[in-house]
Amino acid sequence: MERKHVLTIAGSDSGGGAGIQADLKVFSALGTYGMSVITAVTAQNTLGVTAIQEIDSQVVQLQLDAVFSDIRVDAVKIGMVSNHGIMDVIAQSIQRYQPPHVVIDPVMIAKSGDSLLQEDSIAALQNALLPMATIITPNLPEAEVLLGCKITSILEMRQAVKELAGKMNTQVLLKGGHLDGDAVDILSTGREFSSPRIDTPHTHGTGCSLSSAIAAYLALGEPIEIAIAKAKEYVFQAICHAFPIGKGHSPIHHFYQWDQGGRKAWD
Numbered sequence: 001m002e003r004k005h006v007l008t009i010a011g012s013d014s015g016g017g018a019g020i021q022a023d024l025k026v027f028s029a030l031g032t033y034g035m036s037v038i039t040a041v042t043a044q045n046t047l048g049v050t051a052i053q054e055i056d057s058q059v060v061q062l063q064l065d066a067v068f069s070d071i072r073v074d075a076v077k078i079g080m081v082s083n084h085g086i087m088d089v090i091a092q093s094i095q096r097y098q099p100p101h102v103v104i105d106p107v108m109i110a111k112s113g114d115s116l117l118q119e120d121s122i123a124a125l126q127n128a129l130l131p132m133a134t135i136i137t138p139n140l141p142e143a144e145v146l147l148g149c150k151i152t153s154i155l156e157m158r159q160a161v162k163e164l165a166g167k168m169n170t171q172v173l174l175k176g177g178h179l180d181g182d183a184v185d186i187l188s189t190g191r192e193f194s195s196p197r198i199d200t201p202h203t204h205g206t207g208c209s210l211s212s213a214i215a216a217y218l219a220l221g222e223p224i225e226i227a228i229a230k231a232k233e234y235v236f237q238a239i240c241h242a243f244p245i246g247k248g249h250s251p252i253h254h255f256y257q258w259d260q261g262g263r264k265a266w267d
Ligand SMILES: Nc1ncnc2c1ncn2[C@@H]1O[C@H](COP(=O)(O)OP(=O)(O)O)[C@@H](O)[C@H]1O
Pocket: 138, 139, 140, 175, 176, 177, 178, 183, 184, 185, 195, 196, 197, 198, 199, 200, 203, 205, 206, 207, 208, 210, 232, 235, 236, 239
């Protein structure tokens, strides 16, 4: 079968658990070919973020042109984009090259509490970048910023996801990782994707990994609801098999299937 090519446009996490590093691991674990356009370099580990160096928007542009002018892109995942200059460059490239699927994780704050988006760029995120999406995958704090109200229950999530989809004019998967009880994600069509909540501190990079897995499954030809269901199962299994690597919130085990004799457990 022809190999599918998936591009991540995101920030680098030196600890290897989130951002570009997580995205490329997911693409490989799911049998696709991964490419990366780096928007920022973070000095980061399981405890937090100690520095952020944004990449010059012209260099982001050149990375985008290098990939799109040479290699077929079957799906794009967009993660950390910290300023509006870089957002504009990405939005223009998406418009120019028209990749078939664009999954946007509107990354704002890391699990450690560190800010990954300049405050004056939230409007640009909404106006320039999010309209390019096939689907956006905010977590609860991000959805609260985009909507300007609190979301504290599944009932409020059901209402919020519809409002967000209307406001952003795109499909929305609202992730419930930050609530208590079962981990329920709700799609703006009304479909709900639920898994038991795993009692673990090792969830660094779950959001990055979910959006990358959705992009990979879309590239592989799955319809959106199947892509989400498979991506959620992949992340669930990867959380179940997470192993501690540092003193704080460790990442999930992207290649957990290797511990199971090399078979893909989610097939
Ligand atoms: N403890 C957990 N147990 C099971 N699933 C989880 C857990 N934490 C997060 N998830 C799932 O991981 C994915 C990422 O969710 P979330 O943590 O809300 O995103 P983010 O990393 O952007 O904050 C979602 O599918 C969510 O339901």
